[in-house]
Amino acid sequence: xNRGIFITFEGIEGAGKTTQVRLLAEKFxxxxxxxxxxxxxxxxxxxxxxREILLNPSLSINPNCELLLxxxxxxxxxxxxxxxxxxxGIIVLCDRFTDSTIAYQGYGRQISIELIKKLNTLILKxxxxxxTIILDLPAHIGLNRNKKINKRDRFxxxxxxxxxxxxxxxxxxxxxxxxxxxxxxxxxxxxxxxEEIYKKVKTKxxx
Numbered sequence: 010x011n012r013g014i015f016i017t018f019e020g021i022e023g024a025g026k027t028t029q030v031r032l033l034a035e036k037f038x039x040x041x042x043x044x045x046x047x048x049x050x051x052x053x054x055x056x057x058x059x060r061e062i063l064l065n066p067s068l069s070i071n072p073n074c075e076l077l078l079x080x081x082x083x084x085x086x087x088x089x090x091x092x093x094x095x096x097x098g099i100i101v102l103c104d105r106f107t108d109s110t111i112a113y114q115g116y117g118r119q120i121s122i123e124l125i126k127k128l129n130t131l132i133l134k135x136x137x138x139x140x141t142i143i144l145d146l147p148a149h150i151g152l153n154r155n156k157k158i159n160k161r162d163r164f165x166x167x168x169x170x171x172x173x174x175x176x177x178x179x180x181x182x183x184x185x186x187x188x189x190x191x192x193x194x195x196x197x198x199x200x201x202x203x204e205e206i207y208k209k210v211k212t213k214x215x216x
């Protein structure tokens with residue numbers, strides 16, 4: 010049995026990641042492909058408890074504590090959901106992964122990016138997606154989208170400078186691994202973005 014494909018979706022708040030994961034999964038399922046949707050943080054029983062802490066706007070969390078909580082969630086996520094699915098030949102579509110940690114905790118919180126990369130090597134053995142889609146748009150547009158649906162967690166309440174740093178972080182990350190990333194203009198209509206992603210993924214993996 011061939012190994013599955015691990016595809017991650019990244020981007021700032023309000024970029025439309027969750028919607029685009031769902032739409033791509035629906036397209037693949039119609040073609041008879043085996044696919045699962047997952048997300049971080051929180052898509053395991055243990056991770057759900059960690060998510061409650063991480064996104065609670067009433068909590069003040071030390072940045073390094075926040076960083077390690079994300080790694081704790083990711084360890085459980087990889088071992089419980091992602092690896093078994095890939096070993097079973099399933100396409101895994103994941104809303105956020107390690108690149109989120111580099112963008113948010115590295116660029117956003119300004120924790121050492123080298124530290125994050127070392128933790129990724131030591132703890133996760135550099136477990137890396139096969140392909141990463143970055144949904145890019147100006148920070149103020151993404152935040153306004155979420156404001157309209159009353160989404161406010163610990164990250165939503167950060168100032169605009171934080172979100173601008175996160176966006177720039179994502180764009181910098183792409184430059185280091187251009188073969189793994191594709192940047193999509195997330196200001197376009199939802200279905201237009203979905204169709205662009207679908208075509209890029211189909212072409213890359215010859216599905």
